Amino acid sequence: MKYIAPKRGLKSYTCPHCGVLARQYHYSVSSSSLAGSNNYANNDTIASTVCEHCNDFSLWTDTNMVYPNRGSAPVPNPDMPNDVKEDYEEAATIATLSPKAAAALLRLAIQKLCVHLGGKGKNINEDIALLVSNGLPEKIQQSLDIVRVVGNNAVHPGQIDVDDPAIVGNLFALTNVIVEAMISVPTKIGTLYSSLPQGAIDGINKRDGKETT
Numbered sequence: 001m002k003y004i005a006p007k008r009g010l011k012s013y014t015c016p017h018c019g020v021l022a023r024q025y026h027y028s029v030s031s032s033s034l035a036g037s038n039n040y041a042n043n044d045t046i047a048s049t050v051c052e053h054c055n056d057f058s059l060w061t062d063t064n065m066v067y068p069n070r071g072s073a074p075v076p077n078p079d080m081p082n083d084v085k086e087d088y089e090e091a092a093t094i095a096t097l098s099p100k101a102a103a104a105l106l107r108l109a110i111q112k113l114c115v116h117l118g119g120k121g122k123n124i125n126e127d128i129a130l131l132v133s134n135g136l137p138e139k140i141q142q143s144l145d146i147v148r149v150v151g152n153n154a155v156h157p158g159q160i161d162v163d164d165p166a167i168v169g170n171l172f173a174l175t176n177v178i179v180e181a182m183i184s185v186p187t188k189i190g191t192l193y194s195s196l197p198q199g200a201i202d203g204i205n206k207r208d209g210k211e212t213t
Helices: 082-094 099-116 124-133 138-155 165-194 198-207
Strands: 012-014 021-028 046-051 057-061 064-067
Touching: 082 099, 082 165, 099 124, 099 138, 099 165, 124 138, 138 165
Parallel strands: none
Antiparallel strands: 012 021, 021 046, 046 057, 057 064
16 A cells, blocks of 8 residues: 655545554644544644544644654554564654664664574675575565665765655665565465365476475
8 A cells, every 4th residue: 555654734644553544634732622623724833633544643743743653654564573563663763853763773673574584683684695595586685775774874874864754764664565575475375375275286286396285
């Protein structure tokens, strides 16, 4: 699903609570009821938004979302391993205050993710090389290297402006893309394939010269 980062005044964006791209209703906190008609102006110092899909609310001061405190980070892919998700969520809570720290945490997150994909966990660059030798798709390799290089620049300053929130927002999206491609999609395909009649699976294995289990 398309991701649109939350922005005050935007009619629709990806909800930081449910992760759905949905209509958002804007209110001033001085409104007598969050469920009534809109009472909102762009110059209100404090305001709230309510998601049409999950009915949960967010709070804003000026143009900054202060609750939930996720910066520009989309919700993590539900198939993201727990240890990776912990770093991802921690990065989300500090992305607005310190994009550099968020980028460094996301680099750590993909280093842990590489272990789940078959890496050894000692050196992220070597793990990516190992995964490539094992058939890692080029676009996923590029996604991993983007997060790796930008995360490295957060710790060892180089030519990338890691203070740019848009760059860090893209790192969150790429981390989700990697999980989707390498964990979610294979799991879905495997589940569907295993539901085929055993005779059909045996025929496919015979066609492809594989042993029938």
